Amino acid sequence: MTQNILILPGDGIGPEIVAEATRLLNALKDRFGLAVELEEAPIGGAGYDAAGQPLPDETLALARAADAILLGAVGGPRYDQLAWELRPERGLLAIRSELALFSNLRPAILYPQLASASALKPEIVGGLDIMILRELTGGAYFGKPRGIQTREDGVREGFNTIIYSEPEIERIVRSGFEIAMKRDRRLCSVDKANVLEVSQLWREVAERVAKDYPKVALSHMYVDNAAMQLVRAPKQFDVIVTENMFGDILSDAAAMLTGSIGMLPSASLDAQGKGMYEPIHGSAPDIAGQGVANPLATLLSVAMMLRYTLNEEAQAARVEAAVGRVLDQGLRTADIWTEGCRKVGTRE
Numbered sequence: 001m002t003q004n005i006l007i008l009p010g011d012g013i014g015p016e017i018v019a020e021a022t023r024l025l026n027a028l029k030d031r032f033g034l035a036v037e038l039e040e041a042p043i044g045g046a047g048y049d050a051a052g053q054p055l056p057d058e059t060l061a062l063a064r065a066a067d068a069i070l071l072g073a074v075g076g077p078r079y080d081q082l083a084w085e086l087r088p089e090r091g092l093l094a095i096r097s098e099l100a101l102f103s104n105l106r107p108a109i110l111y112p113q114l115a116s117a118s119a120l121k122p123e124i125v126g127g128l129d130i131m132i133l134r135e136l137t138g139g140a141y142f143g144k145p146r147g148i149q150t151r152e153d154g155v156r157e158g159f160n161t162i163i164y165s166e167p168e169i170e171r172i173v174r175s176g177f178e179i180a181m182k183r184d185r186r187l188c189s190v191d192k193a194n195v196l197e198v199s200q201l202w203r204e205v206a207e208r209v210a211k212d213y214p215k216v217a218l219s220h221m222y223v224d225n226a227a228m229q230l231v232r233a234p235k236q237f238d239v240i241v242t243e244n245m246f247g248d249i250l251s252d253a254a255a256m257l258t259g260s261i262g263m264l265p266s267a268s269l270d271a272q273g274k275g276m277y278e279p280i281h282g283s284a285p286d287i288a289g290q291g292v293a294n295p296l297a298t299l300l301s302v303a304m305m306l307r308y309t310l311n312e313e314a315q316a317a318r319v320e321a322a323v324g325r326v327l328d329q330g331l332r333t334a335d336i337w338t339e340g341c342r343k344v345g346t347r348e
């Protein structure tokens with residue numbers, strides 16, 4: 001069965017890195033029998049230029065119809081003066097919420113060839129391969145009531161609400177178990193159950209869902225300890241699942257364990273496992289159009305798409321192995337270049 005992939009190049013280095021991902025997908029198609037059809041549409045500043053909207057109606061319709069979406073990046077100084085509703089970033093938030101992409105996967109992988117680029121000691125990060133799963137559409141970022149108010153005594157106070165319903169917890173935790181099943185079958189649920197009721201419910205639901213996954217070892221950790229453990233001994237983790245704000249913080253910390261922003265992919269999935277895949281970095285306007293951007297985060301996003309949405313594990317492994325071989329050959333874009341390696345551009 002042929003699956004449809006919608007490609008959204010976006011802005012800045014987006015079109016350059018996505019062009020390489022398109023070449024990769026076509027190679028998998030022509031040489032290894034991958035059954036996909038590719039289509040392209042504008043989003044972000046490109047959407048605004050083409051249709052006056054950062055998420056044109058036609059792009060959204062194609063996104064809804066597609067099996068998977070590959071995004072480059074959006075945004076750039078050219079669009080900074082636009083009203084918020086027309087800004088490129090708005091297009092990204094809109095597509096995430098329109099498609100109900102509540103599950104955000106961010107792997108932190110350290111390629112052995114790049115170990116010297118990490119700030120941490122090789123014995124701590126060498127061989128690191130963990131996955132952080134962040135809930136993306138709930139918690140304090142969306143909870144109500146929220147605001148800033150003035151009390152009767154004239155003192156101002158700000159407040160937000162961390163709220164999660166049982167179904168919201170269940171679907172993200174379930175997503176964590178599904179991913180753990182495709183990996184080392186260890187899931188660590190991160191919360192603050194010693195202080196927060198919302199975390200107590202989270203823990204309860206996680207234990208309940210665990211009964212459906214007897215092959216996965218579930219553990220629980222408080223978020224403060226998890227932050228410490230991520231830096232102290234990150235390799236103890238396989239998959240971490242957590243709520244929106246904890247995940248925001250932990251996934252950024254985990255990404256930096258590995259060094260380069262040009263190497264890390266991400267996925268945002270809906271309840272059916274359909275999803276949007278993108279590098280974690282932005283549109284890098286400072287290097288756009290120069291052909292020097294690192295395309296590997298985008299190519300690794302294609303690998304994630306093959307694994308998590310298209311169910312093509314062998315093709316995913318093929319892409320990851322190819323990235324490894326490129327690094328073995330000592331080829332490096334500027335962001336990951338070190339002494340003794342050969343500096344190459346995006347296309348090379």
Ligand code: ATP
Pocket residue numbers: 013073074075261262280281282283284285286287292293294295297333335
């Ligand atoms: P955003 O708000 O979209 O996340 P940002 O300004 O926070 O954007 P990036 O656009 O990711 O961050 O850029 C941060 C820095 O990393 C820039 O100096 C940029 O050139 C560099 N960078 C980002 N992506 C890449 C890449 N793929 N290859 C090389 N350098 C990159």
Ligand code: MG
Pocket residue numbers: 282
């Ligand atoms: Mg940023």
